[in-house]
Amino acid sequence: MKRAANFFDKYAYWLFPLPAILALLLLIVGPVLANFVLSTYDWFISGRPRFIGLENYQNVLTDWRFWNGIKNTFYFTALAVPLQLVFGLAVAVLFNREFPGKGLVRTIILLPMVATPVAIALIWALMFNPSLGVLNYFLESLSLPRSLWVADANLVIPSLVIVDIWEWTPMVALILLAALQGVPIEYYEAARIDGASGWQSFWHITLPSIRAAIVIALILRSIDALKTFDIIYVITQGGPGTASETLNVFAFRSGFEFFRAGYSATLLIFLLFVVLGVAVLLNLTRRST
Amino acid sequence: MKRSLKLALALLIVVTFGLSSAQQFDWRQFEGTNIRFLMNRHPFTNFIEPLIPEFEELTGIDVTLEIFPEDQFRQRRLLEVSSGASTLDGYMIMPGQVGAQYLGANWASYLDDFVNDPSLTNPDLDLEDFFGGAIDTFYNDGRLYGLPLQIESSLLFYRKDLLAAAGFDGPPQTMEELRAYAEKLNQGNVAGFAMRGKGASATSQIVNFLMSFGGTWLNEDGSSALASEASQEALAFYADLLRNYGPPGVTNMSWPEVTSLFAQGQAAMIFDANVFRSIMQDPDQAIDVVRENVGYAPIPAGPAGRKPVVLVWGLSVNHASENPGAAWYFIQWALSKENQLKAALAGVPAARQSSWENEEFQTMAPADWIAASQESFAVGSPLWNPPVIPVPEVRDAYGQAIVAALQGRDIKSALERAAGEMDEIVARSQQ
The missing domain is CATH 3.40.190.10 (Periplasmic binding protein-like II)
Structure with a gap:
């Protein structure tokens, strides 16, 4: 009896998280390892897998489409995430005040985040249509020139970024709003007594107080943005040509359209390291604060 | 008499038996x-x-x-x-x-x-x-x-009213006529001619032009024929048609965009699968003037004749x-x-x-x-896709050349690149 209690005391530390660890091993570590094994094979799906060691890795590094994917992945992320942070912060600051109808507006502004991404993407694809879409109709009614939107190789990523901003700004706003509500109101009262302007209290009180939350939002959004798949695949499938083909989209097409299972697995290993690398780097900035 | 009766009887039996075996094919042997x-x-x-x-x-x-x-x-x-x-x-x-x-x-x-x-x-x-x-x-x-x-096969869909107004008394019969028609019909918000340009999805349509210009997928030795002269001419003709008389944003158009453009009265002619007739006759999808004036014709003849897939x-x-x-x-x-x-x-x-x-x-x-x-x-030729195993990847490689041509880049080098990739893809799949 006593022994059992001792055992329990000693290992409870391990026992409670055990189910979670098992689930993690089964659902994440296992597939990642399997993916790594797959990446050492040349396997055209209707043929036989053939072990080729690290040849896929070599081929990936000399494939222009891989580098094109890396470029598009970073371009998309670097454009989308900072804008989401700025807009998200603005929305959060707005909702930190009282105004009539706040509850209703807050619900409406959260809608993009809870809607099904594929449905969102289909609607945006319609709106982007250069001949029949509503966006060009608006441009024309403002006497502005029509745009090709996602049909223009130079505009396709900025256009997709608009969708991503529209969809994910609410999440950033939600994280920052939670942090804002934790900032003691006394700070602002003291600042006001000292004669600080609204801008000064934002810059010297608000921002430093929620810096940790900003970094968290930055990390979460960066990881998501690097992996973005649904809106890009539904709206452009990586086109025109390969102008919006991110690493994730290229990996999907390699595996499920071109049936190159091993090559696709290799691309995903690279994507894993890209995402991990960025997450670790951003996390370092959090530690240093 | 007796004998002939027997014979007649035998004949009758043979005939009825024979007939009934033909008529009553045994459907129940796998019951x-x-x-x-x-x-x-x-x-x-x-x-x-x-x-x-x-x-x-x-x-x-x-x-x-x-x-x-x-x-x-x-x-x-x-x-x-x-x-x-x-x-x-x-x-x-x-x-x-x-x-x-x-x-x-x-x-x-x-x-x-x-x-x-x-x-x-x-x-x-x-x-x-x-x-x-x-x-x-x-x-x-x-x-x-x-x-x-x-x-299924692809057809030229055209607007009888717009053709008549432009002085044409029937659909274009040759590729040269198609170009002349498109030029004249391209006015304001109505494109003269529209067709798919979205990479891989466009290949199943452009292959009709490829064949009608005398091109095909593979040379006799099994290597890619996409860089052939006929193939270059076909792609150049297609890109020229769409760049000059096509709608904006062709590189993002697959069949839903092309058909809705026509159904909404914004294209005078399109080339796509004949089954989309159903869209042009559906009051929910096509405007009245399109439903009343849509006409259909086989692909115009190219230098090698009419060669639909x-x-x-x-x-x-x-x-x-x-x-x-x-x-x-x-x-x-x-x-x-x-x-x-x-x-x-x-x-x-x-x-x-x-x-x-x-x-x-x-x-x-x-x-x-x-x-x-x-x-x-x-x-019709059954070769709407290349007769190779990795079809989707080859279509994608050809699709890249199509997009490049529509973006105004050099057609010869785009097709040479596509042909090189096609050979590589096919070789890889045979390892």
Whole structure:
């Protein structure tokens, strides 16, 4: 009896998280390892897998489409995430005040985040249509020139970024709003007594107080943005040509359209390291604060 | 007298016996078996599914149709066929899409032994009745591995009112006329001509131009023919047409964009699959002036003549099936003259000539659409895709060249690059 209690005391530390660890091993570590094994094979799906060691890795590094994917992945992320942070912060600051109808507006502004991404993407694809879409109709009614939107190789990523901003700004706003509500109101009262302007209290009180939350939002959004798949695949499938083909989209097409299972697995290993690398780097900035 | 009576009697017996054996093909020899077919969620499937009880009553064979949307259907079929699952007896197949892959992996189940055995094949089957373009896709070295259930081809859709207003008294007959028409019809918000330009999805349409300009997919030695002079001319003609007289944003257009452009009155002519006639006649999708004025014509003749391609769906028996005879019975029944006619009347573009010649069917569709379709089916080439195993990746490589051409880049180097990639892709798949 006593022994059992001792055992329990000693290992409870391990026992409670055990189910979670098992689930993690089964659902994440296992597939990642399997993916790594797959990446050492040349396997055209209707043929036989053939072990080729690290040849896929070599081929990936000399494939222009891989580098094109890396470029598009970073371009998309670097454009989308900072804008989401700025807009998200603005929305959060707005909702930190009282105004009539706040509850209703807050619900409406959260809608993009809870809607099904594929449905969102289909609607945006319609709106982007250069001949029949509503966006060009608006441009024309403002006497502005029509745009090709996602049909223009130079505009396709900025256009997709608009969708991503529209969809994910609410999440950033939600994280920052939670942090804002934790900032003691006394700070602002003291600042006001000292004669600080609204801008000064934002810059010297608000921002430093929620810096940790900003970094968290930055990390979460960066990881998501690097992996973005649904809106890009539904709206452009990586086109025109390969102008919006991110690493994730290229990996999907390699595996499920071109049936190159091993090559696709290799691309995903690279994507894993890209995402991990960025997450670790951003996390370092959090530690240093 | 006695003798001649005997003879007459014998003759009578032979004749009646012979006749009855021909008329009463034994549908019940596989009574009690179960068969399973994998089907694409397709108008044909929607048509045949409610009729299955008729087949079950006729033959005593129990049929299960497993139906999936196209992408899942293709993944599921690949999985089951490649694993050699013996519980799968047959499936829908598009030979122009996966034929080379299935034949290369020895997954085809040849039907000649059935077809040549009168006790296993209904004498009314009549293989000659299928359109040449449809049944030819199911022959590999003279051996049959399936039967077609529907056939499609691409047509030129044009607006009779706009053509008349521009002084043209009929659709363009040659590629040069097509260009002249497009130039004159391209006015304001109405594009003269529109067609798919979205990478891989455009290849199934542009291949009609490729062939009509005298090009094809492969050289005789099996290497890519995409960089040939004919191929360059075809792509240059196509890109020139769309860049000058096409709508904005062609590089993002697949069939939904092209057809809705025409249906909304924003294109005077388009080139796409004939089945999209249904969109042009649907009051919910097409504006009145389009519904009242749409006309159809076969592809204009290029330097090599009119060379359309045809898309064919059909049914095959699974190579690992334990009940191939029962599966063959189902295919014969599902694609009989009677059922193909019913399918045609239900809106499925049937693969039998007799269905298209039926009077009731002819009242259902515009005469010019029927005539243009039949003309294309009779001569259509089954090579709407390259006859290689990695079809999607080769289509993608060609699609990159198409996008480059539409963006105004050098056509020769884009096609040389595509041809090089195609050779590499094919070589890799053969390792």
